[in-house]
Amino acid sequence: MAESAMRISFFQKNPIKCPVCGTEFRKEEMLSGRGRLITKNLTDELRRIYEPSKKAGEIFPLVYPVMVCPICLYSTYNEDFQTIKEEKVPMVLSQQAKREFEIKNIFPDIDFRKQRGLYTGAASYILAIGSYSFIDKEYAPTFKKGLSSLRAAWVFDDLHKKYPHQKYDRLKIMMYKKAIGYYDRSIKFGQTGEEGIDAIKTFGPDLDKNYGYQGFLFMASLMLFKYGDQRDKGERIAKLQNAKRIVSRVFGSGKSSKNMPSFILDNAKDLYEKIGEQVKELTVG
Numbered sequence: 001m002a003e004s005a006m007r008i009s010f011f012q013k014n015p016i017k018c019p020v021c022g023t024e025f026r027k028e029e030m031l032s033g034r035g036r037l038i039t040k041n042l043t044d045e046l047r048r049i050y051e052p053s054k055k056a057g058e059i060f061p062l063v064y065p066v067m068v069c070p071i072c073l074y075s076t077y078n079e080d081f082q083t084i085k086e087e088k089v090p091m092v093l094s095q096q097a098k099r100e101f102e103i104k105n106i107f108p109d110i111d112f113r114k115q116r117g118l119y120t121g122a123a124s125y126i127l128a129i130g131s132y133s134f135i136d137k138e139y140a141p142t143f144k145k146g147l148s149s150l151r152a153a154w155v156f157d158d159l160h161k162k163y164p165h166q167k168y169d170r171l172k173i174m175m176y177k178k179a180i181g182y183y184d185r186s187i188k189f190g191q192t193g194e195e196g197i198d199a200i201k202t203f204g205p206d207l208d209k210n211y212g213y214q215g216f217l218f219m220a221s222l223m224l225f226k227y228g229d230q231r232d233k234g235e236r237i238a239k240l241q242n243a244k245r246i247v248s249r250v251f252g253s254g255k256s257s258k259n260m261p262s263f264i265l266d267n268a269k270d271l272y273e274k275i276g277e278q279v280k281e282l283t284v285g
């Protein structure tokens, strides 16, 4: 099978110049046509699952979207890569060693000049979370940190399934918890106008479909329900009640909108009920 395997990616012809360190590099793009990508189910977290094809083997589309400078490791989604303000550049550059140290602590042999895989994919999201601290508010950096945290959790889940003894499940949970925090802050920033959500081209959460703002609210509530902190009971109840309000807005608006994907509508209602049950249990017990 290996000798006849189809290529699953290519490097762009025109180099990109890193706005931070000036390195020129070619971005790797995924190839998805000619039966390479076989779509399977959608998970409860709106993640698209693919089946390995005979011709191309396994493909993980999520490992490609973050642009990473292979030298200074500055990383963002494509559309934001050149938006870094000049006055921020010295600071980003000065943290190159820190980025390298942190990422090599998890993946010692990481090399972004090579073809992407699950290791580089997970690493690209962790690096993006760091780099978005330097991106202007108008590009919704908090949301993008949240989305990157969620996608990192998904890639760590893939890694955990492949290498169950490497403790990638711990990193997965850590990334979900990060995502909860960023989604929560991003919702608040959107309401106060501190960070525009208008600039967001896609709320994802995966690459195959944009579930829009309602999908974003749904994911915030779902992650809180599944992975939120349970240590303090009073705090848990308050957070669940807030999540319940948010999710009720999702299916409330869905009734009046024909554009709302039925998947979200059905699952939001289901989630609303599950959160309600947990609140009841915690209040009684």
Ligand SMILES: [Zn+2]
Pocket (backbone or CB within 6 Å): 018, 019, 020, 021, 022, 023, 069, 070, 071, 072, 073, 074
């Ligand atoms: Zn660079």
